[in-house]
Amino acid sequence: MSPLGLLLIIIIRNASFALVVFLVSYSLFIAYFVLFVEGLYVGFSVSFTVRSLMALILLLPHGVIELLGYSLFALAGVKYHSGDVGYLRLLVLGIAAIVVAAFVEAFISPSVARYLFGRALCGVVI
Helix, strand or coil: CCCCHHHHHHHHHHHHHHHHHHCCCCCCHHHHHHHHHHHHHHHHHHHHHCCCHHHHHHHHHHHHHHHHHHHHHHHHHHHHCCCCCCCHHHHHHHHHHHHHHHHHHHHHHHHHHHHHHHHHHHHHHH
């Protein structure tokens, strides 16, 4: 798959999850709970990867930015449901973070994987 196709798929997947986070974030507790469950899912998945250290190295660069985007969507949802109009700025910042993370995941992470681990291991990690 081309990096542009991968970028589009990643943006759609991450934007869908961000929308869910925004819609269910009636309170900070719910927002944090959703993000906590997402973190558990990623951590659980990485722990069962054949080469979990390699997976972690590839997840960290875009994962930090992606988590920031999800957190901004969660906070925007809390503000939206409480009637605060400041949620729009947070949504714009969240969208920017999701797009940047998707770019890193589609273009930079595969190159880093090939450089660090060789082409033979890329299929296992990515």
